[in-house]
Amino acid sequence: MQLLDWIVIALFFVALVGIIVWVMRQKQNNAADYFLGGKDATWIAIGASIFASNIGSEHLIGLAGAGASSGMAMAHWEIQGWMILILGWVFVPFYSRSMVYTMPEFLEKRYNSQSRTILSMISLISYVLTKVAVTVYAGGLVFQQVFGIDTLWGIDFFWIAAIGLVLITAVYTIVGGMKSVLYTSVLQTPILLLGSLIILVLGLKALGGWDQMMSICSQVVVNDHGDTMTNLIRDNRDPNFPWLGALVGSAVIGFWYWCTDQFIVQRVLSGKNEKEARRGTIFGAYLKLLPVFLFLIPGMIAFALHTNSLTNGGEGFLPMLANGNVNSDAAFPTLVAKLLPAGIKGLIVCGILAALMSSLASLFNSSAALFTIDFYQRYKPNTDPKKLVRIGQAATVVIVALGVLWIPVMRSVGDVLYAYLQDVQSVLAPGIAAAFLMGILWKRASAQGGMWGLIAGLVIGVTRLCAKIYYSNTAIMPGDQNWFKYLFYDVNWLFFCGWMLVFCLLVVVVVSYCTKAPDPEKIRGLVLGTSTPEQRMATRQSWNAWDVINTVIILGITAAFYIYFW
Incomplete structure (x- = not known):
């Protein structure tokens, strides 16, 4: 890092502080202002926030590391702009009509x-133990690589970078709420x-050149x-990424993440109307086509x-x-450290900072919203709106502390963070996906x-995780095979x-037929086929040919990508 790099980083922070000061001067007197930015966000802010919130250290380190270790295999999870379109076209109308702040709500x-309680608990626990902790862990790791500093003032530089990142992000999230997340994303996204x-x-x-990369990687049999590394669609007998399992598993995880997870949907809920929210998802879908080329391909280049x-x-x-293996997760920071000239390296560091801080800020704000709206306000419904904002700020502080405390555990995570995250999410997603799918479509x-579908998913997911921990750390003899081990450990994670x-879908169906049907008035406007003529008209007027044309373009690009890397 040279003087010019530090000047670029300083200018980035000056711009960031300017945005935060401006946000602080805006009125945030109630929960809608603080958690949803006053519900007046435009499509540019929504789309940029969706993208910037999604891009975190699991991409800067994990996705590039996945590219360096397994090639195109993990691209299924990243070429998912089409899934964000489902959020905009199918789910936005129902979410907007419900006038909710959170997905559990x-x-x-419905x-x-x-x-609501079950989903809130699952979401909060998963945020602290996976997203917050992994983002902070990888953030410390990437800055240790980029700056080339092992210790500072006698302290492991990893801890200085990780905790510093958390504290800076927590301050502007606590002070500014959702508006600080949305408008800092507008600055951070183009830099990233x-x-x-x-x-x-x-x-x-x-x-x-490109041909040289494809030539080298296509010679590596996986x-x-x-x-080879360049094959996106792999033999169905592949132990890690069978093509059918990858298509189905990535779709399940993608639906849960893009259409039902508070972390992403909260950005859409902040839109001023259905039109802005939908166009925000279309803009976000365009941006989501980029990570494969901006992060995974550089890993293959490395x-x-x-x-x-x-x-x-x-x-x-x-x-x-x-252990003698290549450190795949160091691919992106190594490219930064070895290839970039002065000034440009500072810009890249700003981009990394932008990704880490935006992702963490979104996590902190979403977690605070879940706690405040789904727990505190439910039991104290008459709480003063200004006090709710303060409760949300306090909740953010607690979440920050828990995330930092979990970092020592996360330092034992495997070599490829992105694969670890998708593996964990593969057992969190199905139960939640089933509850939302059936809730809105049936x-x-x-x-x-719906409740027992969630419970079934939680029980099966926890059982699978516990089985993986047990069998991964236990010597297995040839005669130790049994149905439980086969089902909860041996079966490919995607299948x-x-x-x-x-x-979980069957559980929802069977239990629903065995119990009382919902009151038609209770679900009015929340389920397909229950909307009033006025609601349908409002939705129809919220889109035009512009939305349709851009949707078709995104789907076409996705199809072309699959054909090229087949």
Whole structure:
């Protein structure tokens, strides 16, 4: 890092502080102002926030690491702009009519209060133990690599970077609420895109071009069935990414994340109307087409540079782990450290900061909203609106503290963070996805049906996670095979995710037919086929040819991507 780099970083923080000061001067007297930014966000702010909130250290480290270790295999999870379109076209009208602040609150309106409590608990726990902790962990790791500092003032620089990142982000999230998340995203998103694009271009230039990368990676066989690093669709016998499992599993996880998770949907709920919310999802879908090229492809470039270096008698491009394996998760920061000139490196660091801070800010605000709206306000409904804001700020402080306390555990996470996250999410998603799918698409889904679908997903998911922890740390003898081990440990994680969704859907259906049907008035406007003529008219007037054309373009690009990397 040279002087020019530090000047660029300083200018970035001056702009960030300016936005936060402006946000602080806006009135935030109630929960709608603080958690949803006053519900007046435009499509640009919504789309930018969706993208910036999604892009965190699991992409800067994890996705690039996945590209360096397994090639295109994880691209299924990233080329999912089409899934955000489902949020905008199908779910936005129902969410907007419900006038809710949180997804658990929506489940209470559709099902019952128990469903709301269950989803709130699952969401809060998963945020602290996965998203917050992993983002902070990887943030500390990436800055340790980029700055090349092991210790500072006698303290491991990892901890200084990780905790500093948390504190800075927590301050502006606590002070500014959702508006600070939305409007800092407008600054952070273009910086992140520009910085990552520079990495891609300089990486390809150093390697010798796109064809050179494809040539090197296509020669690396990744399984016993002839698939290479450049194959997106792999043999169904592949132990890690069978094509059918990857398509189904990524869709289940994607639906849960993009259409039902508070972390993402809260940005849509902040829109001033259905039109702005839908167009925000279309803009976000366009942006979501980029991470494969901005993060995963650079990981493959780093792998190709490493291979070239070894072939020519060098020491390799990527650092090595203590066990002798290549440190794939160091791909992106290594590209930053080795390829970028002064000034540009500072811009990239700003982009990394933008991704980490925006992702953390969204997590903090969403978690605070869940606690305040779904727990505190439910039991103290007459609380002064200004006090609710203060409760939300206090909840954010607690969530920050819990995330930091969990970091020591996260430092034992495996080599590829992105794969770890998707594995955990594959057992969290099916039960929630089933409850929302049946709740919005099927009028007969009862309160008990939705609730037991959630419970079934939670029980099966926890069982699978516990089985993985137990069998991964236990010596397994040839005669130790049994149905429980096969079902909850041996079955491929993607196929397990798909079958788990089917089971949870069946639970919702069976229990619904065995219990009382919901009152038609209770679900009016919340389920497909129950909207009033006025509601349908409002939805129809919220879109035009512009929305349809851009939707078709996004779907076409997605199809072209699958065809090219088939």
